[in-house]
Amino acid sequence: MKLLLIEDDPEIAAYLEKGLRQAGHVVDLIASGRDGLFLATTGTYDVMVIDRMLPELDGLSVLRTLCASSIATPVLMLTALGRVEQRVEGLETGADDYLVKPFAFSEFLARVTALSRRPALSQEPTSLTCGGLTLDRLKRKVLVDGQDVELQPREFALVETLLLHQGQVLTRTMLLEKVWNFHFDPKTNIVETHISRVRTKLGRAKDVISTRRGEGYVAEEPA
Numbered sequence: 001m002k003l004l005l006i007e008d009d010p011e012i013a014a015y016l017e018k019g020l021r022q023a024g025h026v027v028d029l030i031a032s033g034r035d036g037l038f039l040a041t042t043g044t045y046d047v048m049v050i051d052r053m054l055p056e057l058d059g060l061s062v063l064r065t066l067c068a069s070s071i072a073t074p075v076l077m078l079t080a081l082g083r084v085e086q087r088v089e090g091l092e093t094g095a096d097d098y099l100v101k102p103f104a105f106s107e108f109l110a111r112v113t114a115l116s117r118r119p120a121l122s123q124e125p126t127s128l129t130c131g132g133l134t135l136d137r138l139k140r141k142v143l144v145d146g147q148d149v150e151l152q153p154r155e156f157a158l159v160e161t162l163l164l165h166q167g168q169v170l171t172r173t174m175l176l177e178k179v180w181n182f183h184f185d186p187k188t189n190i191v192e193t194h195i196s197r198v199r200t201k202l203g204r205a206k207d208v209i210s211t212r213r214g215e216g217y218v219a220e221e222p223a
Contacts, residue, residue, distance in 0.1 A: 001116050002026040004048045006036030006062070007078065008055055012101070016049070019105045020112075033057030037065055045073050046116045052079035052090065063094040067153040070140040074115035076108075084186050091180045092154045098181070128163035131222050133205040135163055144205040154179065155198050162209060162219035171216035191217075 033054035052059035077095040199206040207222040
């Protein structure tokens, strides 16, 4: 596995690099957000590990640029900022997983390995449709009756998840796990807020996403 590690703390960086290399992985280590972004957008990696607090360009800014560039490489964000709202912000910005310092290397390696095992996009359908809604997973675009709809990264992931499970009711807990990678209840209305926002943006295609009271949400052809 080839990883990009963007971490400016020399002790943590050396510790992680050594452990990853001993586990048989190839590691590109960089200490600044700006230089890390350059490698992230020009190189090919199985997983990227990005510290949130970086010089020159912070980790969230790096994530936003990666999402805007349609780079789908899984990202594990490292940070000393561990409050629930901070984790939510990192995941909403585009991180696939979030690990708070200090952490055990065994957990870090397990999370990186789990991210690397995600199915390649080429093994799954690249275009998803339902009603007048079309989602292009390669170009990271959503169309309603052929017209572009601008969605934020987590909104796109929400629609993508619902369309991948078209006809299946997904509970709030399932969406928290699949879209936000939460294995805990953040005690917020994050799912409900995103569903409402997405349906507003979809306009004529909003009825593709239905609410099943007491059960969850489902993407299906409007009646």
